[in-house]
Amino acid sequence: MGIPSPLSSALSALRSPGARTDSDRPHLAARVEDVKNAVVGGVLRGLNWDLRLQPFHGYGSGRGVRVLAKVLYASPRTPADFHDQPVHDMRTMAVRGWRNFAGQVAPNRTVHILLGGEQFTVRADRSGIVDATLQVSLPAGRHQAVLWTKPGNEVTADITVVPPEERIGLVSDIDDTVMVTWLPRPLLAFWNAFVIHQSSRQVVPGMPMLYQRLMREHPQMPVVYLSTGAWNVFPVLKRFLYRNGYPDGPLLLTDWGPTNTGFFRSGPEHKTRSLDRLAAAYPDLRWILVGDDGQHDPSLYAAFAQRHPDNVEAVLIRQLTESEQVLAHGSRRPLESSRSGPDGPPTLSAPDGHGLLAALQREGMLP
CATH class of the missing domain: 2.60.40 (Immunoglobulin-like)
Known part of the structure; x- marks a missing residue:
């Protein structure tokens, strides 16, 4: 019996990528995934899955x-x-x-x-x-x-x-910014996939209140949640945000599968591309960028502000506790500095949403 055509073509791609050059040749992991998708998809179609x-x-x-x-x-x-x-x-x-x-x-x-x-x-x-x-x-x-x-x-x-007259937007990280899981970063995928109850996820104190306060000042402000989490956990994250009083808005997640260049997609590259895409979609918006100092948010936001100085209103960085820092990257000290440059937008830091709200008020950015 001959090999089904989808599997045959996928195996051919795995054996020989044809006329592709080294620069555009898919990574071996990506070609293996393509074969897996072809085989499993063929089996499911045979079982009348749709x-x-x-x-x-x-x-x-x-x-x-x-x-x-x-x-x-x-x-x-x-x-x-x-x-x-x-x-x-x-x-x-x-x-x-x-x-x-x-x-x-x-x-x-x-x-x-x-x-x-x-x-x-x-x-x-x-x-x-x-x-x-x-x-x-x-x-x-x-x-x-x-x-x-x-x-x-x-x-x-x-x-x-977004209304054309709106001038302020909010971009927010998720893990350790609006939600604390108290697990090492390598285990977050397992956590988000297999944890049973929403109550197991802890809300960062004061962050829902901060976002709601910003929404009262800017009722039509777009809120975008930008995370390196997988699209697979979209329903879980959406539910968490709703139940804890965060404003509704798009979630920009990523696919964890292999790419043409490696086994996994780069989280920082995903955030960089997403931010640039938002700047192109809304050239007149000035974004309030919210993240944490446990990973690369400070440097990513600073680089975005350098590329798009007219599109950043402020950078808000939640300071992780020492134990959270250890879980995030193995050290008790922040991975990166969250200080702003002399010509950059104001960068404010605090341990939670209450502190960030107070910092915004001290800066005169909120009444």
Whole structure:
């Protein structure tokens, strides 16, 4: 019996990348993953599993929007809108986050999008991620894009369109900035995948109050959560933010799988690209950048401020305790300094949201 065509082609790619040069030749790990996806996908299709879409929260302006989603295989008994639930009713997704890591992605699938009365056709990447920038004009506010791979499996994705007159935005890290897990960074993936109860995650004191205070001063301020966490934990993080009173907004996560250059994607590169993309999407916004001093947030934010000096209002750095520093990177001292340069935006540091709010008030940035 011959080898199925998807597996045959994947094995051929693994053996020989064809005419690719060394610079664009996929890493061996990526080619192995492609073979795995082809084999498992073929088996699931043989079991009559079908495609399902997991929508993520997108963003945009009057000039265009960014739509995000993930294409997965699901059993015939799984409803098409399994992932398409209000954040206040995501009980199954929040409690059983490990199922998102056990799912099988469907790479390179065609996805249709209906938004603003216009229909678009895009394609998922080799990791099953849909990341599409659509040139569509929408008024400011909350919108919903309809996504489907075939009639009957439609889902909706939230899209936040920022008002053109808004001048302040908020970008926030997640781990150790709004949420404390009290685990070493290498174990965060396991934690986010297999922890059972939301109560096991601790909110950073005062941070919800700080964000709500900023929202009262700037009611239409966009809030974007930028993290090196995997898209797999999107439902879990969304639930945590909702239950602890954080403002709603897009989450910009990443895919942990192999790339053309290595076994894992670079977290700092993901944050750098995401920040630059936000600056390009909103050239008139000045961002309040919130992070912690346990990893690379201070240097990443400082570098962004150098590249885009007109797009940074302030940098807020939460200072980790000594025990949190040890869990973050193995040392009791901060990994990087959070001091601002003489010509850079104000950089304020404090152990929690209460201290950061007081620092903003001392600087005259909040009444």
